[in-house]
Structures are given as structure tokens and as C-alpha cells.
Amino acid sequence: MGVNRADTQSVYRSLSANVLSTGGTPGPYSQQLLRRLGISERFETHPEAVLAGLRGSGAGLDREFLFALAELSFAHAEKNHLREYYLAAAVYAYAFLFTDPAALNADPIDPRLQLAANLYNLGLVHGLVATDGETVTLEPGTHPLPFGKLEITVDEKTLRWSGFRMARFVAVGRRAQPPWRRAGGGGRAQADPTPPQGARHRPRSLRGPVGRRR
Known part of the structure; x- marks a missing residue:
């Protein structure tokens, strides 16, 4: 030694x-x-x-x-x-x-x-x-584990943001560094906001950072 x-x-x-x-x-x-x-x-x-x-x-x-x-x-x-x-x-x-x-x-x-x-x-x-x-598949379903199965449920209300519905989640944990951060648990992703029915338009470049909470 x-x-x-x-x-x-x-x-x-x-x-x-x-x-x-x-x-x-x-x-x-x-x-x-x-x-x-x-x-x-x-x-x-x-x-x-x-x-x-x-x-x-x-x-x-x-x-x-x-x-x-x-x-x-x-x-x-x-x-x-x-x-x-x-x-x-x-x-x-x-x-x-x-x-x-x-x-x-x-x-x-x-x-x-x-x-x-x-x-x-x-x-x-x-x-x-x-x-x-x-693309991160954020929807209800069953996923295999080495020792069983993982059942995932999604609360539709958590996908709403300022009247938009978050869609097409993209993982950003290893590449993007957003200018704002929030502590806590949940996978980091970016989402396309889908405008509510009847909305006239949204900027094509609009994206929203999200953190899926436990």
C-alpha cells in the first residue's frame, strides 16, 4: 500500500x-x-x-x-x-x-x-x-423491463401549456442547454406546441422546454 x-x-x-x-x-x-x-x-x-x-x-x-x-x-x-x-x-x-x-x-x-x-x-x-x-414517446403503455413490466400513464392535463397542447417531445438532455433551468425530477425534453382548435396561427419556430415530472 x-x-x-x-x-x-x-x-x-x-x-x-x-x-x-x-x-x-x-x-x-x-x-x-x-x-x-x-x-x-x-x-x-x-x-x-x-x-x-x-x-x-x-x-x-x-x-x-x-x-x-x-x-x-x-x-x-x-x-x-x-x-x-x-x-x-x-x-x-x-x-x-x-x-x-x-x-x-x-x-x-x-x-x-x-x-x-x-x-x-x-x-x-x-x-x-x-x-x-x-422523439420521446410520451403516451400510455406497457414497457418491458429486465425483471418485469413498467406501466406508464399520462395525465392529459399535464400536456397543456398556455392553451397549447405539447406534442412531439424531443430529448435534449445531452445536447441542448436551455437558458433557464428548474430543479427536480423528470426527463428533459423539448416539445412542439399544437395550437388550440380555432387558433389562427402560431410562429413556426415556437418551441417549449418541458420537464416531465414524477
Whole structure:
């Protein structure tokens, strides 16, 4: 065992690295769990078997496991473009964030919280994206998961904005940086506003940023 001196920026980058900032490599919290269980190498060669083993029956999962399952599922989805694992990442991230309010309040500066919120947001967007790779299919339906099915319902009222109906949602999480931001959970998307019946016109360039709320 030894010690190497490093500058502040290098240490911070190492400690804050995660699947989103590295382009697919899980961060230290998830890797720590894999190492402790002795399955780091197995995850590289048999990721789906490892994910299934970590999940088990799915009952009573520890928050440490929920977080790792969210990040590792997203990593597997990114590497292989698997819609069901993007959605699984969103489900695990949601469970990590909201199934135990007491644990959430006990450590409000846990760095995993922000990453879990981002995994939820991006997992939803990329799990619901259409075959064109851009349009997000926001409609009621059932979607397969690696361990079951995800039932999605849509409240029509939430698609209304200033008299317009939001249509043709396009994912913007990785490319566009809107000049305004709002904190919270939900996939980031841009939508075409459809004018109400009887409206004479709307500017062709009008677009509206939206955040699908949980």
C-alpha cells in the first residue's frame, strides 16, 4: 500500500466520477460494491447475470444496492443501447430516492442523490425514445423491463401549456442547454406546441422546454 500526491482537481474528478461523466464507467460507490462482492470482473463479462444477482427477488433491497443497480443498469444500457435497461435504471433510481424518506433526510448531502436524480431523468428519456433516436414517446403503455413490466400513464392535463397542447417531445438532455433551468425530477425534453382548435396561427419556430415530472 502506498500514497501518491495529487492536485485538488484530479482528486475531485476521481471522487466524483460516475457513469454519466466518464462515458459509461460506473463511479466509486458502485465499483466499491462490486469489489466487495468479488464480482467486478464478472460484471464486465456477464453484466446481465450480475444485475439479476444483485437484484435477487427485488424485495427489501438496501439503498446501497438500489443505487448500484441504477448506475450499473445505465452503464449496461449505454454500452449496448438497451431500452429496457435505461428504464430499469430509472426505476432503481426512483426507488433509491423515494422509498425511504427517513434515509433521504438523514443525509441530505449524499453525493449519490444528484446522480440518482440524473439517472432517473435520463433513464426515462432514453428508455422512451422512439426509433428515430430523438422523439420521446410520451403516451400510455406497457414497457418491458429486465425483471418485469413498467406501466406508464399520462395525465392529459399535464400536456397543456398556455392553451397549447405539447406534442412531439424531443430529448435534449445531452445536447441542448436551455437558458433557464428548474430543479427536480423528470426527463428533459423539448416539445412542439399544437395550437388550440380555432387558433389562427402560431410562429413556426415556437418551441417549449418541458420537464416531465414524477
